[in-house]
Amino acid sequence: MNALFRPSKKEDCPALAALKIEAAGGILDYMFQGLTRDEDLTDFLARTLADENNGPFSYTACFTAELNGRVAGMAAVHPASLLEITPGMREFFPPERLERLAPILTARVEESLFIQTLAVFPKVRRLGLGSSLVAMCVRQALERGFHTLSLQVMADNCGGRRFYERHGFSFVKLLPLPRHELIPHQGGVILLKRDAVLAGR
Numbered sequence: 001m002n003a004l005f006r007p008s009k010k011e012d013c014p015a016l017a018a019l020k021i022e023a024a025g026g027i028l029d030y031m032f033q034g035l036t037r038d039e040d041l042t043d044f045l046a047r048t049l050a051d052e053n054n055g056p057f058s059y060t061a062c063f064t065a066e067l068n069g070r071v072a073g074m075a076a077v078h079p080a081s082l083l084e085i086t087p088g089m090r091e092f093f094p095p096e097r098l099e100r101l102a103p104i105l106t107a108r109v110e111e112s113l114f115i116q117t118l119a120v121f122p123k124v125r126r127l128g129l130g131s132s133l134v135a136m137c138v139r140q141a142l143e144r145g146f147h148t149l150s151l152q153v154m155a156d157n158c159g160g161r162r163f164y165e166r167h168g169f170s171f172v173k174l175l176p177l178p179r180h181e182l183i184p185h186q187g188g189v190i191l192l193k194r195d196a197v198l199a200g201r
Contacts, residue, residue: 003129005136008062008074010050015071016062017045023119025154026183027104031097033182056082056116063136065120065129073120075133077140080108080150103175109150109193113141118151134167141196149194155187168194 008016021028021042029041036044049059056078065073085098085105098105108114115137120129141149153160155174169192177188 002068003072003127003132004066005132006064006066008059008064010059012062012064012071012074013046013049013059014042016049016059016064016074016076017042019071019074019119019121020045020049020076020117023117025157025185026180027101030180030182031093031101035092061116063133063140065133067124067127067129071121072124073129073133074117075115075119075137076117077113077115077137079146080110080112080114083108083114100178100180104152104177104189107152107173107175107191109148109172109191111146112148112150112193113137113144113146113196115149115151130163131167135198138196138198142198147196149196151192152189153192154185155190156185161190164192168197170194
């Protein structure tokens with residue numbers, strides 16, 4: 001496997017956007033429904049990611065798994081303290097959408113580095129890319145002075161839950177996720193955490 005793990009580049013943004021939408025399980029489709037004008041959601045998010053002034057929502061907060069010269073997966077991290085509904089979000093999103101998703105948008109493990117997205121394209125899964133991305137997130141946490149990593153996973157994503165359990169993540173709490181036609185999941189969202197310790201140490 002000729003894989004390279006590196007900080008993301010601006011030209012990665014279309015692939016990063018596609019990965020984020022897939023990993024979100026319909027949540028981004030729901031949040032942005034009707035808000036991107038005539039622009040495709042992937043294109044809209046790619047443009048948002050390409051803006052270096054978007055902080056944790058920019059490509060500068062992402063890491064890319066590159067396989068044979070193409071983006072195969074990604075991870076995006078930011079301090080969990082940034083998990084909140086900001087004034088800018090209240091201006092942009094309809095209030096009923098923010099209210100529906102408030103438990104997910106604000107749940108946090110204090111003083112942790114939050115893995116906002118960790119995703120690999122389906123065609124290149126089971127090659128160890130996800131495990132390497134987790135290791136990269138651990139290294140990022142240690143370099144930035146965090147002792148804990150946290151993330152969220154759909155409760156009905158059995159494969160994802162097994163993957164994170166194998167990598168040392170444990171249950172923190174179950175978050176409600178009301179049903180919607182654009183979010184085809186049941187059982188809510190689970191908040192997980194793990195110590196920021198590299199394997200073998």
